[in-house]
């Protein structure tokens with residue numbers, strides 16, 4: 001980018017081997033990056049031993065994001081850097097020492113081409129397919145900074161709607177580390193859209209040391225955030241167009257916001273720490289939003305306690321009737337409680353969990369409140385077999 005010269009405010013498009021640069025104004029105040037844009041593989045790697053169908057899955061790349069990044073760059077006239085090769089070759093959104101830099105296994109699929117990986121092969125992939133992308137990002141940042149306008153870094157990703165057969169409720173997530181300057185207005189904009197389930201550092205955290213934004217944003221003091229869109233929403237052209245339009249509108253407004261511009265600091269300055277001395281008042285407000293996560297858990301717990309209390313009061317309602325009507329009963333709730341405890345590494349017996357729900361040992365509750373089920377209820381239960389206790 002050095003040949004762009006200090007006065008040329010434009011970054012030219014460039015087709016590299018492992019990456020491409022989309023053109024845009026160097027003084028736009030925005031750089032878009034896309035670490036998982038492509039699912040191609042260099043010819044010598046074939047399909048890494050995978051069936052073609054696996055390369056079309058989320059494990060190989062972020063479905064739906066490339067057209068969105070192209071739209072953002074074109075509409076906002078901002079430079080963008082995108083990868084071409086699959087993250088299965090090497091993941092540019094990992095630190096060099098990260099054990100998941102080159103995955104041997106992803107979401108149940110073994111990657112045969114990554115099984116035997118010696119240091120020479122790892123170095124080769126770093127040199128050919130990792131470093132050029134990061135150098136390209138650095139060069140674009142340098143060219144932007146040379147205009148005197150500090151850019152923000154926006155990374156676009158997408159996440160699979162279901163991971164290990166658990167479906168994910170969020171439509172969009174904003175991932176961020178310690179710098180809320182870009183994340184906060186993004187979150188507020190998504191909240192303001194209405195009808196969106198917005199993840200604040202969900203479905204995963206943006207606090208991954210060594211990842212792309214850590215390397216180029218955190219380390220260089222640039223405001224940065226990841227936007228993650230759920231893949232089923234952007235799998236087809238209509239969805240991609242809708243989300244492109246939404247993101248263009250939101251990002252354009254954020255770039256116009258003088259607060260965001262004011263908050264950009266000289267490169268190399270320490271990023272604002274949420275708990276640090278330079279906590280900005282807007283940062284403080286944002287911490288309230290973060291606290292809301294704990295509040296949400298409290299509200300959920302309060303609703304759960306009401307449910308348990310209700311079930312205790314309505315001891316006339318039989319478990320078998322609950323099962324027949326709603327497919328769950330007090331014992332299911334006890335099992336869910338026990339499973340949640342197990343997931344947190346706590347030892348809780350089945351009987352212990354039931355006592356939490358029934359408010360007394362299960363046997364005692366049965367003796368006190370359980371009545372002989374009617375033949376109809378028994379027949380209905382036998383027919384649907386809704387649950388095995």
Ligand SMILES: [Zn+2]
Nearest residue numbers: 036062157158
């Ligand atoms: Zn991704």
